[in-house]
Amino acid sequence: MNVFRGLEGIRGKGVFRNEDAFNPEFLPEQVIGRGKEVRELAFNLKPVSEKRRPTSMVLYGPPGTGKTCCTRHVLKELTEYTQRAEPIYINCWRHSTRTAILSVILEKFDMINPRRGISSEEVLHRAVELIRKSGKTPIIVLDEADALIDGEESGVFYDLLRMGETEKLNVGVVAITNREDILSLLDRRIRSSLMQADVEFKRYTPGELKEILKDRAKAGLVPGSWDEEALGVCAAFAGKNGGDARIAITLLWLAGRRAEAGSGRITVKEVEESKNRVLQEIKEKREELLDEEDKALMEFIKKKGRATSGEIYAAFRGSERAWREHLGKLESMGLLESEYLREEGKKGRTRVFRAKL
Ligand SMILES: Nc1ncnc2c1ncn2[C@@H]1O[C@H](COP(=O)(O)OP(=O)(O)OP(=O)(O)O)[C@@H](O)[C@H]1O
Numbered sequence: 001m002n003v004f005r006g007l008e009g010i011r012g013k014g015v016f017r018n019e020d021a022f023n024p025e026f027l028p029e030q031v032i033g034r035g036k037e038v039r040e041l042a043f044n045l046k047p048v049s050e051k052r053r054p055t056s057m058v059l060y061g062p063p064g065t066g067k068t069c070c071t072r073h074v075l076k077e078l079t080e081y082t083q084r085a086e087p088i089y090i091n092c093w094r095h096s097t098r099t100a101i102l103s104v105i106l107e108k109f110d111m112i113n114p115r116r117g118i119s120s121e122e123v124l125h126r127a128v129e130l131i132r133k134s135g136k137t138p139i140i141v142l143d144e145a146d147a148l149i150d151g152e153e154s155g156v157f158y159d160l161l162r163m164g165e166t167e168k169l170n171v172g173v174v175a176i177t178n179r180e181d182i183l184s185l186l187d188r189r190i191r192s193s194l195m196q197a198d199v200e201f202k203r204y205t206p207g208e209l210k211e212i213l214k215d216r217a218k219a220g221l222v223p224g225s226w227d228e229e230a231l232g233v234c235a236a237f238a239g240k241n242g243g244d245a246r247i248a249i250t251l252l253w254l255a256g257r258r259a260e261a262g263s264g265r266i267t268v269k270e271v272e273e274s275k276n277r278v279l280q281e282i283k284e285k286r287e288e289l290l291d292e293e294d295k296a297l298m299e300f301i302k303k304k305g306r307a308t309s310g311e312i313y314a315a316f317r318g319s320e321r322a323w324r325e326h327l328g329k330l331e332s333m334g335l336l337e338s339e340y341l342r343e344e345g346k347k348g349r350t351r352v353f354r355a356k357l
C-alpha cells in the first residue's frame with residue numbers, strides 16, 4: 001500500500017497550530033526584552049521621516065541574539081510610519097559579491113529587470129540615478145556582513161560611501177555582524193561614515209529566553225499542549241549554548257515534532273530527547289543558503305578531511321579570487337574553519353580548511 005494511504009486516518013496529535021512560527025523567517029508580533037536596542041535603531045533611522053540623513057550603524061553580537069529580528073521589526077515599523085524610507089534587506093550569504101549586492105539595490109528601484117552582464121560601475125551609476133529620482137531614502141541592511149568586511153568584497157562599502165558622500169544621497173546603512181573584532185579591519189573613512197553608531201546585542205539570559213519561548217509557544221502551539229517546565233529546559237539549554245534564541249526556538253520545535261508523533265504533549269521528556277538534534281538541525285537550515293560552488297567546495301573538503309588552499313585552487317578551475325570568496329562565506333557561516341600553516345622555506349601563507357561540527 002502507498003505509504004501515504006497507510007497514514008490516512010492517523011492524524012498528528014495537534015501540537016502545532018501554526019508551525020511557521022518556528023521558521024527562521026517568522027517575524028514575531030513583538031520583540032521581547034530588546035526595547036533599548038529597538039529604540040536605538042529607531043532613533044538612528046528616524047531622520048528619514050524628515051528627509052534628513054539617518055545615522056548608519058553596525059549591529060554586532062553572537063548568533064541568535066536578535067539582531068536580524070530587531071532590524072526587521074524596526075524596518076517594518078519605519079515603513080508604517082513614513083513613506084520616505086525604502087528598506088532593502090540583503091543577506092550577504094545569499095548575495096555575497098559586490099555586484100550581487102548592488103544589483104539587489106538597483107532592482108528595488110528599477111521597474112525593468114536589469115540587463116545581465118553590466119559592470120558594477122554601471123549598476124551603481126544607474127542605482128544612484130534612480131534613487132535620486134525616487135526621492136526616497138534607501139535603508140540598506142547588510143546582514144551577515146562578516147564575509148564582506150573580512151573579504152575581498154569589502155569594495156561594496158566604498159560604493160556605499162560614494163553614494164553618500166560623492167553623490168550626496170541620504171542613504172542609511174545597517175551592517176550586521178557576529179564579529180566585532182573584524183570591524184577594526186575597516187578603513188577609518190568607512191567606519192566613520194557607514195558605522196557612526198554601534199549597537200551591541202548581548203547573549204540572552206535563560207530568563208529572557210524563557211520569555212521569548214512563552215511568546216513563541218503562544219503563536220505556534222495549540223493552547224495547553226506544552227508544559228511550562230519544558231520551556232524552562234529549552235531556555236536553560238540555549239542559555240548554556242551561547243544564550244542563543246535560535247537554539248531555544250529550534251529545540252522547542254523539535255520537541256513539538258516529537259510530541260506530535262507520540263504523547264501529544266510537549267513535556268521535559270520530549271525536550272530532553274530532542275537536544276542532540278538541535279545543532280545539526282540549525283546547520284542544515286543554514287546549508288540551504290549554499291549555492292552550487294559552495295556545495296562543491298564543502299563536499300571536496302569533507303571528503304578529504306582537510307584541504308589546503310593550494311589543493312583547493314588546483315582542484316577547482318576558474319578565478320582563485322572567486323573561490324577565496326566562497327571559502328570566506330563558508331567560514332563566516334560557521335561551516336568551515338581554517339588555520340594558517342607554517343611551511344619551512346616557503347613564501348606566502350597557506351591556509352588549511354576543515355569542515356566544522
Ligand atoms: N527578542 C526577541 N523576541 C522574539 N524573538 C526573538 C528575539 N530575539 C531573537 N528571536 C528569535 O530568535 C531567532 C534568532 O534571532 P535572530 O535571527 O534575530 O538572531 P541574530 O542575532 O540575527 O543571529 P545571527 O547572528 O546568527 O544571524 C529568530 O527566530 C528570532 O525570531
Ligand SMILES: [Mg+2]
Pocket residue numbers: 067068069143144
Ligand atoms: Mg541574523
